[in-house]
Amino acid sequence: MSSKCWKCGDTAVIHRKYEGKSWCARHFTEQFESLVKSTIREEGLFENDDSVCVALSGGMDSSALMLFLSEMFENWRNAELTALTIDEGIKNYRDESIEIAKEICDELGVELHIASFKEAFGKTLDEIMEDKEYGCTYCGVLRRWLLNVKSREMGADKLATAHNLDDELQSIFMNYLKGDMKRMLRLGAKPAVLENDKFVPRVKPFRNTPEREVALYAKIRDLELHQTECPYVEDSLRFDVRDFLNEMERKRPSTKFTALRAFDKLLPALKEKFTDSEASVQNCERCGEITSGEVCKACELLEKI
C-alpha cells in the first residue's frame, strides 16, 4: 500500500483497495464531488428550478449532504434549498444532533424546519417505547410519514436523503432475505413511486458513494462528527448483513460496487412488475395521506399506542 497520492504524490488520506490506489485530501475530495455530481446528472435527480428539502438529522452523512448541496446550488440560481429535522423525542440522543443541525443551517444560511413526534402524534418516541416494543419499525414508519407531510407543507419538490452505498446495499440484501419485493422499489437514487400530489419524491445523491468515503469527506470538510447510536437501535438483520458485506468486500475488493450495479440492472424489471397501479392508491381513512390499503401504516401503528 502506498501512502502517497497516485496523482500528485502528496500524503494520502485514503487507500482504496477496490482500485488499488491512494489519494490525498484534495484529489479525494475532487473525486468524491464528481461522483456525486455524476449521480445527480445521470439519474436526473434535480431540475433547475427545484425546491429541495434536505432530511437533516445532524448526523455526519446528512450534514455532509447539506454542505454539498448548498455549494452545488450556489450556481443554480432558480433552485431553492431548505432543511427538515425530525425530532423523535429521544432524550440525550436527539438534542445534540438538533443543535448541530441548527448550527450547520445557520452557517450555510439555509432555513431549517423542525417537526416533532410529540406535536404530530401526541407522544415522543421515548413515551411510545415505554409501553410497546416496536423500536425501529415504529420509528421508521412515523418518521417517513412526517418527512413527507412536512416537506410537502414546506413546498418541496424533492426530499433529499443521505443514504449512501452501504445503506442501500444493506437494504437490498435485507429485502431479499425477507422476500419483500415491493420494498425494493424504494431503492435506487431516484426511487420508483407513483406520481401523486401528496407524495414528495425522494432522491439520494450519495447513493453510489461508500459510507467510509462520506465519512472521510465530512472529516476533511471539518463537519462536526456526532455519531452516537440511537438507544433503540435493534435491527439485528441489518447488522448481520452489514458485517457480511464488509467481510465480502475485505476478501474481494469491489464486491459492493458489483452487487449494487447488478441490482441496478434488475431494478427496471422490478419497477415494471411491482409498481402499484394508479388505481390501487387511495387516501388513508384517518389522515388522508396516500396508502395502498384503507388505513396507512402510520395510522395503523398509532392506533396500537
Ligand SMILES: [Zn+2]
Ligand atoms: Zn493528490
Ligand SMILES: [Zn+2]
Ligand atoms: Zn393514515
